[in-house]
Each structure stands twice: as C-alpha cells, then as structure tokens.
Amino acid sequence: MKDQEGTREAELIAARRANLAALRSMGADPYVLTRFDVNAKASELQRRFADLPAGESLPERFALAGRVMLLRGQGNIAFADLWDESGKIQLFLKADVVGKEPLKAFQHHVDRGDLLGAQGRIARTKHGELSLLVERYDVLGKALAPLPDKWHGLVDVERRYRQRYLDLAVNPEVRQVFLMRSRIIAELRRFLDARDFVEVETPVLINIAGGATARPFQTHHNALDLDLNLRIATELYLKRLVVGGIERVYEIGRIFRNEGIDTKHNPEFTMMELYAAYWSYEEMAQFTEELYAHLVALVTDGKSTLPFGDRVLDFQRPFARVKYFDALQEHGGYARADLLDAERALHIAQSLGLPKPPSHAHALDKIFEAVVEPHLVDPTFVMDIPVLLSPLAKRRADDPLLTERFELFIANMEACNAFSELNDPDDQRGRFEEQARDRDAGDAEAPPPDWDFITALEVGMPPTAGIGIGIDRLVMYLTNQQSIRDVILFPLARPIVER
C-alpha cells in the first residue's frame, strides 16, 4: 500500500509526524523517556475531591498519566481530557502556571491521542470541573495515527474487533467489560480456592480429542511426525487426575471446536471444568447456585437480579428445577416412551418441521431445543438427562435409561453442564464402543475411543461430580453483552488480504 499524494489520511499522519519532530527539536522526544512516576489515578482524585468547591485549589501535588482524548483551546489557556485506566480528569494549562513556551508547545504539538504525563495541583474550575492545574507535562508517547471521531467513537463493528486496541482506547465502556471479565475470573478462582479446589493445566495438543462431541482442529508435530488435535474439552484428563488422588480439581482454559461462528459461538473459547470427588450431581447443583449467586452479587453490588438484553434474570436461590422428560411433556405434550423410541422420536422431529436428524440422540436434542429451550429464561436446572445423550455420565440407579446429569439454562442458552461422573470402566467402554460405531457410520463429531481413559477408570475413580461452565457465556450474562465477540478480546476473523 502506498500513500498517494493528497490523500487525507496521509496528511493527518504527516501533521502528527511534524509535531513529533518539533517535540524532538525541543529536546522532548517522547520515545526517549523510559519511565514516569504516577502517584494518582483520575477516578481516585474525582472521588477524593468530590466536595472541593468551584474556584478553589489545593496545595497538594499529583502526577498522573494517560491518553489525551479531548483538546479545547482558549488562547493563552488550554483544556484537555486525560483518560487513564480508571477514568478521566481535565487538564487545565495556564501560561502563568505551566509557562508560556510549554503552553505554546502543548497547543501546537500535542495531538489528540498522545500519551501524556502531567504534574500539578488539584483545582476545581469556575464551571465546576475538577482539574489538574498543570505545572509540568511530558509527552510519553506520540499518536501518529489519527483517532476515531471524538463524539461517536469507533462504531464500525469490523474495525472494533480487528483493531481492538482502538476500540479499547476510545470506548471506555468496552474497556469496562473486559476489566469486569478479568475480575469475574479472578473472583471465580478465589471462590474455588476457598473451597480447596486445585487449579491444574492439562494438554492442549492431544492425540485423541475426546470429552465432547465436536470436530477438532488438526495440527502436526514435526519432530515426532505426529498428527495431533487441539482439545475440545478437558474432561478426560481432569478425571485422570481424580483417579490419581487430586480430589478437587479444576482448569480454566481455552478449548477449540472447529465449528461455525455466531453470537453464541467462537471457535476458541474459555471453559472452566471442575471435579469434586465424593460429590454427586446434587451437591454440584447446590454448588452451582452458590457460585452464580455469588458472581451476580459481585457485579450488581449485592443484588440477585441481572439485566440481560430486554429482560431481567432472577438468580434468587433455589433455581427452578425441571426433569428432562417432564419439561418435554409440559411444553410439548410428548411422552417419554415416544421420545425414547428412535423411530417415533424421528417422527416427532419431522412433525416439528426440523430437518431430518442423523440419529436418535440428535433428534432428542433438536426436539428439546425447539420445544423447551424457548421457555427457559430465569436460571433453570434441567435434570436427569437420558443416557443416550450423556456418554460420560453415571446412570440413575433407579432408572438406568437416565443419568444423574443436569444442564443449567439461562436466557434460553445453555450455561453449564454437570453430572455424576461415570466411574464404571465396563459401562464406559461400552459407550465408547457405541461412539466408535457412530464414527464409523460417518458421524465426524463422535470422538474416537480413549482407551487409556478406560485403563484409568480400571485403576479406580471415586464417585465424583463434574461441571463445565463456558466462561465467555458467563461473562456475557454478568456484563449484559448479547454477542460472545463482545467478551472475547480478539474474536476470530478472516485475515485481510492485501491486494
């Protein structure tokens, strides 16, 4: 790409480069500085001096640093909004305080977007704006690229995702979402650590991608000349660790599924999986309620309801519970016996206008999605899911066609999936063999058997409950974002091909 003479953007950049050169010639090269002593944050000062009357100033001196986001001039006086990570504060430059030459340099050579360190006293202007009365400033970094519109910010969705640095720099509410994401995950870790869970890391590059039904990404290790897959779940490795005696274990990690992209799916996303020996899915349901209530209280300052899109979600405990087949009976009038019969289930799926499902399990899933999911707004546990859909969950002793498994639905979206883990190696072997048959029959999403996992179960795994929580969706609820791309810093995008 070459700049053409007369293109506006090139001129904007040239003007900024000229200002850079001017600063350098004054001995104020922004790229030479390596440090700046910051002793205050904008929002702290706003809070601390909220009561300072207009027109008054204080003797104490502060130094802060951030990005210049707005410039307002008035001859021998200049105002600027300085944004740091915490918020913003106005800079007030007067010739008799900062000096005539520095003021002039500021007015002529500091551009919107520049990174600035400023020292001075706190004052509130006649107009009531808390300001730093600047005594000295340093340009700590030059913005050579022009910033998006000061009023509209960066709106173009594609650019927001591709150039997230710009989005974050000019749209403070976006930065808030990602800072909140970090707080949520930190709080999640504290919550788990307080309950004696141990955080581990298991492999991302694996030979057999199991623990879920999804197509994996494929890659290759050169030195071993070995085809590998990126993991689609952490389940089978974490359960190996329970076998090994780590009784409460979790992992928060990236997993990868080679699937489509929409507002609820990104090909790489963050999953928290957790396993607790000697718990059943009942204790896990209890735990799930506590965890969600805790996080909702964290982001709402103690409330139990959460605004989400155009509705309000109620996280008051206990959450609603409904049994899988009861829900289908209630919302669709379908009987368990019909749904558990492969032929009749396919028939029901077709009567609902669904495309022909490739398998019985698929049909059940689609029917549930169409009939029940639209009703699940407030957090609802769907309990006792058929073994047909649950290759890794333990059967109910009193009803072996069902498993001790629940899924939590929130806002018509699956929020988590939990069950009493199958620890009978013979039963697990049989289910792997079933999946292998599906795979041979052409189901690319059925994972190949992981025989070493069977060996692990043969060593002996205690009764254990496990749960998987999609962290991105969790953050969507807690920050009221309707697209998963708005809680992932760099969502997958096609590369831009230079012509």
Place this chain on the structure above:
RNA sequence: GCGCCCUUAGCUCAGUCGGUAGAGCACCGGCCUUUUAAGCCGUGGGUCCUGGGUUCGAGUCCCAGAGGGCGCACCA
C-alpha cells in the same frame, strides 16, 4: 453452506428519478485567559469495497467477487 442487509473523506453519516460527490467533526492557517462533543473566521481533503456489464452518462441499475452484520443451518 443458504437468505437478507451493509461497504461513500481520517471518523460518524447524507446522497432524491441514472445527469460531473455533500455535511458535521477532525486536520491545517488566523484570532481568543474558564472550556465541557461545542469560541469565531478561513483553506484544503474522495480508488463512492473490487472487477465486469447496461447506458450518451453509473455512488445510484445488472452480474461476479471480497469483507462484515443479522437470521437460518451447523454446533451439547
């Protein structure tokens, strides 16, 4: 993969019936000691996403392509 929609100045957006492309902000120059998106005056700035086609004439109509958004499909 399918359908609908979007792509015009650095940014945000107008652009009528097909008749030689506009605004606000930003930038640049000048004036200005209390501004809050925001003082006043003035100058400059375009690969209308790309490539074809129709037409005397295309930002506008047609075809193909690229990128994106939404929905559907896929996907626990």
